[in-house]
Amino acid sequence: MPSAHPATEPDIEIDLARHQACSAAERYAEVRGLTELLARPLSAEDQTVQSMPDTSPTKWHRAHTSWFFETFVLAPHAGGYRPFHPMFGYLFNSYYETVGTRHPRPERGLLSRPGIDEIAAYRRHVDTAMADLLTGRELAPDVSDLIELGLHHEQQHQELLLMDIKHVLSMNPLRPAYRERAEPEPSSRPAPTWVDYPGGLVEIGHDGGRFAFDNESPRHLHYLVPFSLASRPVTCGDWLAFIDDDGYRRAELWLSEGWAAVQAGRWEAPMYWFRDGPWQVFTLGGARRVCPTEPVCHVSYFEAEAFARWSGVRLPTEGEWEAVAATHGRVSGAFLDLDILHPQPVPSGKGLHAMFGDVWEWTSSAYLPYPGFQPAAGAVGEYNGKFMVNQHVLRGGCCATPAGHVRSTYRNFFPPVARWPFAGVRLARDL
Amino acid sequence: MPSAHPATEPDIEIDLARHQACSAAERYAEVRGLTELLARPLSAEDQTVQSMPDTSPTKWHRAHTSWFFETFVLAPHAGGYRPFHPMFGYLFNSYYETVGTRHPRPERGLLSRPGIDEIAAYRRHVDTAMADLLTGRELAPDVSDLIELGLHHEQQHQELLLMDIKHVLSMNPLRPAYRERAEPEPSSRPAPTWVDYPGGLVEIGHDGGRFAFDNESPRHLHYLVPFSLASRPVTCGDWLAFIDDDGYRRAELWLSEGWAAVQAGRWEAPMYWFRDGPWQVFTLGGARRVCPTEPVCHVSYFEAEAFARWSGVRLPTEGEWEAVAATHGRVSGAFLDLDILHPQPVPSGKGLHAMFGDVWEWTSSAYLPYPGFQPAAGAVGEYNGKFMVNQHVLRGGCCATPAGHVRSTYRNFFPPVARWPFAGVRLARDL
Amino acid sequence: MPSAHPATEPDIEIDLARHQACSAAERYAEVRGLTELLARPLSAEDQTVQSMPDTSPTKWHRAHTSWFFETFVLAPHAGGYRPFHPMFGYLFNSYYETVGTRHPRPERGLLSRPGIDEIAAYRRHVDTAMADLLTGRELAPDVSDLIELGLHHEQQHQELLLMDIKHVLSMNPLRPAYRERAEPEPSSRPAPTWVDYPGGLVEIGHDGGRFAFDNESPRHLHYLVPFSLASRPVTCGDWLAFIDDDGYRRAELWLSEGWAAVQAGRWEAPMYWFRDGPWQVFTLGGARRVCPTEPVCHVSYFEAEAFARWSGVRLPTEGEWEAVAATHGRVSGAFLDLDILHPQPVPSGKGLHAMFGDVWEWTSSAYLPYPGFQPAAGAVGEYNGKFMVNQHVLRGGCCATPAGHVRSTYRNFFPPVARWPFAGVRLARDL
Amino acid sequence: MPSAHPATEPDIEIDLARHQACSAAERYAEVRGLTELLARPLSAEDQTVQSMPDTSPTKWHRAHTSWFFETFVLAPHAGGYRPFHPMFGYLFNSYYETVGTRHPRPERGLLSRPGIDEIAAYRRHVDTAMADLLTGRELAPDVSDLIELGLHHEQQHQELLLMDIKHVLSMNPLRPAYRERAEPEPSSRPAPTWVDYPGGLVEIGHDGGRFAFDNESPRHLHYLVPFSLASRPVTCGDWLAFIDDDGYRRAELWLSEGWAAVQAGRWEAPMYWFRDGPWQVFTLGGARRVCPTEPVCHVSYFEAEAFARWSGVRLPTEGEWEAVAATHGRVSGAFLDLDILHPQPVPSGKGLHAMFGDVWEWTSSAYLPYPGFQPAAGAVGEYNGKFMVNQHVLRGGCCATPAGHVRSTYRNFFPPVARWPFAGVRLARDL
Secondary structure, eight states: OOOOOOSOOHHHHHHHHHHHHSOHHHHHHHHHHHHHHHHTTSOTTTTTOOOSTTOOOHHHHHHHHHHHHIIIIIHHHSTTOOOSOTTHHHHSOOSOGGGOOOOOGGGGGGOOOSOHHHHHHHHHHHHHHHHHHHHSSOOOHHHHHHHHHHHHHHHHHHHHHHHHHHHHHHTSTTOOOSSOOOOOOOOOOOOOOEEEEOOEEEEESOOSSSOOOGGGOSOEEEEEOOEEEESSOOBHHHHHHHHHTTGGGOGGGSOHHHHHHHHHHTOOSSTTEEESSSEEEEETTEEEEOOTTSBOOSOOHHHHHHHHHHTTSBOOOHHHHHHHHHHSOOOOOOOGGGOOOSOOOOOOSSSOOOSSSSSEEEEEEEOOOOTTOOOOSSGGGGSSGGGOSSOEEEESOOTTSOTTSOOTTOOEEEOTTOOSSOEEOOOEEEO | OOOOOOSOOHHHHHHHHHHHHSOHHHHHHHHHHHHHHHHTTSOTTGGGOOOSTTOOOHHHHHHHHHHHHIIIIIHHHSTTOOOSOTTHHHHSOOSOGGGOOOOOGGGGGGOOOSOHHHHHHHHHHHHHHHHHHHHSSOOOHHHHHHHHHHHHHHHHHHHHHHHHHHHHHHTSTTOOOSSOOOOOOOOOOOOOOEEEEOOEEEEESOOSSSOOOGGGOSOEEEEEOOEEEESSOOBHHHHHHHHHTTGGGOGGGSOHHHHHHHHHHTOOSSTTEEESSSEEEEETTEEEEOOTTSBOOSOOHHHHHHHHHHTTSBOOOHHHHHHHHHHSOOOOOOOGGGOOOSOOOOOOSSSOOOSSSSSEEEEEEEOOOOTTOOOOSSGGGGSSGGGOSSOEEEESOOTTSOTTSOOTTOOEEEOTTOOSSOEEOOOEEEO | OOOOOOSOOHHHHHHHHHHHHSOHHHHHHHHHHHHHHHHTTSOTTGGGOOOSTTOOOHHHHHHHHHHHHIIIIIHHHSTTOOOSOTTHHHHSOOSOGGGOOOOOGGGGGGOOOSOHHHHHHHHHHHHHHHHHHHHSSOOOHHHHHHHHHHHHHHHHHHHHHHHHHHHHHHTSTTOOOSSOOOOOOOOOOOOOOEEEEOOEEEEESOOSSSOOOGGGOSOEEEEEOOEEEESSOOBHHHHHHHHHTTGGGOGGGSOHHHHHHHHHHTOOSSTTEEESSSEEEEETTEEEEOOTTSBOOSOOHHHHHHHHHHTTSBOOOHHHHHHHHHHSOOOOOOOGGGOOOSOOOOOOSSSOOOSSSSSEEEEEEEOOOOTTOOOOSSGGGGSSGGGOSSOEEEESOOTTSOTTSOOTTOOEEEOTTOOSSOEEOOOEEEO | OOOOOOSOOHHHHHHHHHHHHSOHHHHHHHHHHHHHHHHTTSOTTTTTOOOSTTOOOHHHHHHHHHHHHIIIIIHHHSTTOOOSOTTHHHHSOOSOGGGOOOOOGGGGGGOOOSOHHHHHHHHHHHHHHHHHHHHSSOOOHHHHHHHHHHHHHHHHHHHHHHHHHHHHHHTSTTOOOSSOOOOOOOOOOOOOOEEEEOOEEEEESOOSSSOOOGGGOSOEEEEEOOEEEESSOOBHHHHHHHHHTTGGGOGGGSOHHHHHHHHHHTOOSSTTEEESSSEEEEETTEEEEOOTTSBOOSOOHHHHHHHHHHTTSBOOOHHHHHHHHHHSOOOOOOOGGGOOOSOOOOOOSSSOOOSSSSSEEEEEEEOOOOTTOOOOSSGGGGSSGGGOSSOEEEESOOTTSOTTSOOTTOOEEEOTTOOSSOEEOOOEEEO
16 A cells, blocks of 8 residues: 655745755744744733733743753753853743743743843843854754754744734733734635545654654554545634524534533634624734634634534544645645734635645644654653643644744644634545 | 454353343343442432532432433333423433433532432332333334443443442541452462564454444554553552652653642542551452552553553553454453452463453543544434543443443543543553 | 610520529430431431531531530540540531541531431430439539530531521422421511610620620620611511612622622522522422511621612611610510421511511621630630631521520621521611 | 810821822822832833732722722813723723723733833823813812822822732742832830720711711710720731741631631741741842841731730720820821831830831721711712721721821721731730
């Protein structure tokens, strides 16, 4: 049985090619600079608030990503490095048990100090030391790997920064915008089509070439029953039909735990939707009308799963998603670089749309280790493996993901109840 | 590639053969009678208490299992059936949303009425009507199927009744026994050995012959990497070594959510263990010393997973477990019929021990639908599918499971934090 | 300035006279027997349930009152007394810190053992030892005082037993009766009248003669502004007018904390009222229509206070209440002995009605020590003083209070949010 | 019996005299300016954080006090006034139900917008309109009264601003100072003496002359038993003896609810004390060693009451406190104007010390209406009366109270569990 895995992923390749052309120092500067760029529209007050235990203040993200380089790269590998502040190791460790105790996560919003200026200084302090390191003698491979990891880590926090500040701003009755954005031109809503896949034994997981997180390995065989994947994500228009058909009021459509969440949270629509006459949605560009041809966003796994049941079909497994993503060539979608900060209306052309970018796509797969999985050695081994329970895998990236950060094997994960990620739905069905 | 699935499962077959020799009425009477037998050692007070939202009072189990037959068999299919009490449909519906509203689960322990005598009368009322139905004209296949489901449902509640009353009694500082049991003869602790399995494409799931729950279907192909399975469950002696090696105090051994559970629950040992000089364990036979050669029991998935990491190996997937269980012939183990109500010391012989009975075995597999899964039609379709999130699969049955209730394809499931099931650990490793 | 305090309280005197005619052993037997009489209509299941942390199971009351005699009388003062069970001191201590650790209050409903038969045996064991003590040589005054305290303590628990089982049964959708009672004959609703009091310096508190709790002492001077007291308690008819005038929906009528309680508890009427067409009320005799001429019962201090504000008047202070109660002669009212277990309709005659019995009357006085208050010596000093914060005083007794238990100086107390006591309202106003 | 009330309160008079010399516009500008002065050392981040539901962000205090003038003075009484922002009425209403809905109190810390610059603009907008009003034609007396109330309201929030920011900064492991302050010169600890008071009928409450809050009225007769008041507040040195004598570990010293608070909060010392070798205390000037001659501060009513019991005496009632305060002439103490932001060491001279200023003094009196109390008319009637339950009265003012704000009849109040006010203890005893 031939492997269903493709030789190349051209569009992502291009992006990576650009990165590979950069020097390590240039790439470091570029990634670090983007974080500061994302924080720039935010006031000192904006950067301080923590709206729920799951979110972190903007200034915490800025500090924590610096702490990562300080702790895992500079302290052990840059001779004579002087930590910026003796308490920052305590304040800005997220969850690395082996590195020591840390400030409690739900209390990050209680820290008015250090202020944003001191955090900017902290970032410069780390960046200066990193620049020295990166432009000095050649680095040992393990150090280079840690830096690469640190940059991917920072990219993840760039997306988190946007997810989190969106939630913070949404709690404000003034509904302030992060940045004003133009309203989308609503496309004509494309009819949903199905893309078939023959199934069989496929290889799944990262093949060990370019950078990948440990949770994407090892590459392994996986058997798939024949199936079809929807050509595009579920749109807001589709979702309005679900709402109008009492989707949020019919217990039989929901997982038991999902139904409990509907009732406890009084869910009636995706997160950030609200009624003001017609349905409105709060975006990073402020509140505006729901656009029916945009992919629906900010739904939980529970909602995705209920929507699929209501539709008479199901969600894809992560294996199915990856097999399809790997066999299709250039797939388009909005990443952070497009700077619209919201999923864009689906185009009306043929073929698969928006597999990458726009919205993360919930899969029916629980987030579990691949056969033979081994976490990375050392403290950075706490990166992924220890979260492998009670979460579901999402695939593909979103409009807040830095371009070049994802690939077809990339595994994002969140608890089924989470709604603040930029998460949407792509349907699948058995053939 | 040859299928690794065996032709027969002899020991379970024998048991089923006995059942098939029974008439339906005899089988009904036998299962229903066992429930009452299990309740007999319990006082009215014992049968009333609910020790936590997860547990139910004994008398509630007795009533709910009767409600199942009343609601799904008698009301629709027994002409002229008169329900025992107009409110019992409300009081004893567990979670069937399509059947109507119901009494809140956490408040089951607030119901002093109906008392145990009225519940006994309720059971007799239902049994009389069922006897009429079962001895009358031949039943339509769908009705027979519902009765079969009702009996398997009742068997599940027999195990739950014991799990729950154990928890109830354990909350009492007097540590009362459910029934006095003899202390086990400690066996010589057998050295753990590994049973290898070649992997490859196997068929998993129920083949559609005898009764099975909907969640065991459809039978489907599944690819396995070569692996080994431990010859016996982890014992209390093994677990003492884990405790002594600070297993409950080393964050790096635990899933993040598991570590939070350790701290929130102040876990230091399996549930029901306590120190009184040496480690003691509360059993359905009262408190006694921990026996090192017994399988460890009442551990959560989090503990099972941490133990496996500490051991340098891992838990099996449910596919691995099933593939091995199906290829091995007669496998021994203690079921409820053995009436020791506790896992028995592992024997010292060669080969696989206690795959069935003694303790349920946590697998690393999240409880998810098989490819092509369809819930049963109607209200009984709420039986399994709607719980397919945030749970892990356990396999094999336990000392509180009625004999004949399980099979190699049987999928039990609990949230990873649950400790009150009779759940233990069998290790696996990559080859 | 003359003292406003009267020479005698005739009606209560009569009752006490009867008690004084009894021997100590007879009085002990009578009080203890009443507890068992009150438990008799209750099944083993009824006696086991704890419906909220504030309530205790019937069998716990039966055991705890016995523990009181065992711990404070028999163990120290009856030579050779053998405690019934080594663990009962732990299980049935309510809150006496100086006596040792104890079973957590919210877990009293988790104790299926000891069962009601064993508790009956416990009571007999204590009663036999007490009978020996009471019929032996003359007791030292401090021992007699402890026994007297123990009997008053048991009388308090008789009322609590009824309050608590009413709450337990009310949680059951079957709405079972404790004992069937006849419906009241509704009286013609008497017009409310006001009884004036001239104010001035009065003496308040117990004068040291017959038994009183430590919190009623010392007797002390207290200055009163002239005021009037309503001739009768507020009736259900009065309350219906409050409800109909949106009393439960107008924030301006409520204390801030009371309004929060209304919203959190979704209060719309007194506790135990429910709509089934017209307003119904759950009583110890089962559910029946609200009777407009009955005193309203099971309202919190918050509700009493809001009702008074709505009425344009106020609640009395405990000093006002006591001054009036002491100057009026025979005042009628329903106590437990009348066996109607519910406040009776107010009569239409002139003068003060139901100052004693029927419903406890919330006062605007916080429960605080009198000037010069000293708690009783020893462990029984934990009886009253340590609760003197965040509670309000109620006066007069209720239909579940044993006759002869209360007096004009008696101070009952509950948190302002409590609704399960038999508590009602008598209004007052400034002259 | 002669009234015990004095003719004058000289020291407070002086301060008031200064205020009376001011024009209304000058006084307005002075009070409003102080608020801004207090906020000046705080960064935008500092001003945004809410550390618990009881505290409010600094910028919220700045806005809310402006909203008070906007809502109660400008909108109804300044023709053509244009509110600054249509949503600020919603965002900055604290608890006035009659004014409309409002932003939930526990979510004040989620509002990053409006930022501190916009709030400064809001204050200027209100101040400009107020200046016009105050310098225009003569104001009607009810408008003047509302302005006077608004200024006293703002002074209360000046103290709250400091209390709250102290709590906010204390949550930060960096322990930042609000403003650096010099360490105190420890005085020689003065021996505690007692000041006797003969008791009898006294007049309590405000006599209707200068401004007072509604809860200080009406002035009324009150009978006092002879008593003594301690000459000075309890010091940290006194408190260390309590701690060393296991004061926080002996249940018998505590009210029942207080003991529960000790255990739930793991209290071992006053709030803001921590061990770092010797006992340290976090102050608005940063952390430093506990000074034994300073009045103890940041203790709850529960702690005050337990300390008094341990000392063999008691707390004063508010009537006792007021009677003494009124008969003594000039009494010294540190107010906000002294700018030490912490209670100062007690002096060693004779007589009463620090009755006013330094620390609020818990009284044993529950916060209840005086006989004949009537709340102010209109929405401002929600100012005091609706909190009259489950709180205790504190008297005298503290080091964060603006000078001139308090008087001998002033009634402050907090729940017994509150520790973040600048609250201490003065003992009393019966004669």
